[in-house]
Amino acid sequence: MVASLRLRAGTATDFAEMARVGCEAFKGNLINNALFPEHLRQDSSEEDERQWRIAVLEKGSQTAGRHYVLVIQDGEGSGEEEEEEIVGWAEWQAPKDAGGTELATTTTVPESHLPLAREPASFDKDALEVFRQQTKLLSGQVLGSGSEDKFWCLYTIAVHPNHQRRGVGTMLVQWGVEMARKSQSAGIFLFASPAGKNLYSGLGFRDLGQAEILGDVQCAMLWEPPPSAES
Ligand SMILES: CC(C)(COP(=O)(O)OP(=O)(O)OC[C@H]1O[C@@H](n2cnc3c(N)ncnc32)[C@H](O)[C@@H]1OP(=O)(O)O)[C@@H](O)C(=O)NCCC(=O)NCCS
Numbered sequence: 001m002v003a004s005l006r007l008r009a010g011t012a013t014d015f016a017e018m019a020r021v022g023c024e025a026f027k028g029n030l031i032n033n034a035l036f037p038e039h040l041r042q043d044s045s046e047e048d049e050r051q052w053r054i055a056v057l058e059k060g061s062q063t064a065g066r067h068y069v070l071v072i073q074d075g076e077g078s079g080e081e082e083e084e085e086i087v088g089w090a091e092w093q094a095p096k097d098a099g100g101t102e103l104a105t106t107t108t109v110p111e112s113h114l115p116l117a118r119e120p121a122s123f124d125k126d127a128l129e130v131f132r133q134q135t136k137l138l139s140g141q142v143l144g145s146g147s148e149d150k151f152w153c154l155y156t157i158a159v160h161p162n163h164q165r166r167g168v169g170t171m172l173v174q175w176g177v178e179m180a181r182k183s184q185s186a187g188i189f190l191f192a193s194p195a196g197k198n199l200y201s202g203l204g205f206r207d208l209g210q211a212e213i214l215g216d217v218q219c220a221m222l223w224e225p226p227p228s229a230e231s
Contacts, residue, residue, distance in 0.1 A: 003073050005168060007175060010068030010089055012061060018068070018089050018158075019053035025088075025158035029193065030216035034127045041122055048120035057091075060155070065094035069175050071159075071168045088159035090172035095185045096149045127214060134213045135191055142208040142220045143189065151189040151222075152180045157196065169199045177203065177223060187224040193217070 010018060023046065026032040036049055060066045069090045075083030119125055139148050154176055159168045180188050192200050193216055200221050201207070210219040 010070045015057040022158045034214035045122040067092040087163040088168040091156040093153040150186040154190040
């Protein structure tokens, strides 16, 4: 039997599992290696990364317009016994002026649920700062500074390695394309790693320019809605 995949909104109760999938998906990724470098490695590094990912999700969920979208594979059980597995997820940011959307997922996390505001010992804060500055520089060069706010932005996409090349990434990006169309926005802007670039080009994104950031190539990509038939 072919397992069926479906989309649903992600909420705070999913963050621990999303972090686990994120850790698996980004294993060996060059930017991830720079954020958790060998010279800072501790016994706790894997747990540190998982906790850091949870903290990033919790912080993001307090930002207006942030959407977490999951692809779920349902298990064989029935009724209440049915097990669902998160096989991939994406973190989307709506444009500043976007209205409500069908899968509105922004959740407010209670203060008590927030982790301590510190990065783990195995995390390189300077590398994160370099990443932030250089991606900002690249988006400024290709879009003009401050223009990102007009677009839907894909911040993170992660598909568990056991479920890659089954169309999960496509479902997560198509969700954003649908939102970008419905909200009549300027389109979608994202940074693609070499692993993700073909996924986006196949969905009509075009390459705006690239830069080497933390030893990885980051390619700025744009999807623009087709001109409507009436205009
Ligand atoms: C990139 C990623 C999200 C793709 O997810 P996915 O579910 O495997 O993607 P899909 O199955 O929808 O693939 C759609 C198309 O994208 C392209 N593609 C996907 N993964 C690819 C890869 N590793 N290498 C080359 N092309 C790839 C292919 O053209 C593919 O179509 P095909 O399978 O018919 O050839 C997934 O590999 C991932 O999570 N990678 C690790 C995390 C990461 O790098 N995230 C940032 C990406 S910018």
